[in-house]
Amino acid sequence: DIQxxxxxxxxxxxxxxxxxxxxxxxxxISNYLNWFQQKPGKAPKVLISGxxxxxxxxxxxxxxxxxxxxxxxxITNLQPEDFATYYCQQSYLTYITFGQGTRLEIK
Amino acid sequence: xxxLVESGGGLVQPGGFLRLSCAASGLIFSDYSMQWxxxxxxxxxxxxxxxSSDGDTIYYRDSVKGRFTISRDNPQKSMYLQMTRLRADDxxxxxxxxxxxxHWGQGALVTVSS
Numbered sequence: 001d002i003q004x005x006x007x008x009x010x011x012x013x014x015x016x017x018x019x020x021x022x023x024x025x026x027x028x029i030s031n032y033l034n035w036f037q038q039k040p041g042k043a044p045k046v047l048i049s050g051x052x053x054x055x056x057x058x059x060x061x062x063x064x065x066x067x068x069x070x071x072x073x074x075i076t077n078l079q080p081e082d083f084a085t086y087y088c089q090q091s092y093l094t095y096i097t098f099g100q101g102t103r104l105e106i107k
Numbered sequence: 108x109x110x111l112v113e114s115g116g117g118l119v120q121p122g123g124f125l126r127l128s129c130a131a132s133g134l135i136f137s138d139y140s141m142q143w144x145x146x147x148x149x150x151x152x153x154x155x156x157x158x159s160s161d162g163d164t165i166y167y168r169d170s171v172k173g174r175f176t177i178s179r180d181n182p183q184k185s186m187y188l189q190m191t192r193l194r195a196d197d198x199x200x201x202x203x204x205x206x207x208x209x210h211w212g213q214g215a216l217v218t219v220s221s
Contacts, residue, residue: 036152038152044211095154095168097154
């Protein structure tokens with residue numbers, strides 16, 4: 001299995017801040033890396049696929065980068081609706097694995 | 108708009124069985140490979156199984172192999188998860204997800220408890 005390690009596991013920030021979440025794969029996965037946002041009681045929502053492609057309707061303050069084993073999700077100018085839990089996911093193998101999640105809280 | 112609607116969740120005793128359904132609309136269902144992903148209460152996301160668009164290729168995570176069966180009916184635009192020999196650690200919200208476009212259903216809660 002490919003292990004996905006996210007850091008940090010939780011993060012406090014203020015509206016208007018810029019935050020970065022990292023995700024490291026235990027082996028190279030090219031750009032088969034996706035990012036999801038989940039709010040309490042709701043299904044996850046895709047933000048970015050292919051490491052850096054923003055999905056339709058996702059605000060441009062979200063961006064993703066990386067390739068191989070190291071990836072980042074950056075959110076600039078944090079908005080109140082961005083406080084949620086974020087997950088990375090590798091889809092390089094059909095045995096898909098997720099990171100453990102990063103909880104982004106309001107400071 | 109793409110819509111995925113899960114049904115069939117509920118409370119079941121350990122060792123019991125349950126069948127989840129996922130009804131799709133707003134997409135050409137037969138074009139999409141599909142997955143089930145689950146989330147235990149207060150925990151992270153966990154991939155469960157995968158089925159190709161034509162149903163010929165199937166994969167399961169190790170902990171459900173031999174107990175869960177994924178299937179699909181393309182003319183009915185539906186996917187299914189037959190779960191047998193259920194255990195307490197199968198308790199979770201189960202989501203159906205399209206593999207390439209990452210549309211998610213609202214989830215179905217499965218609770219395994221005596």
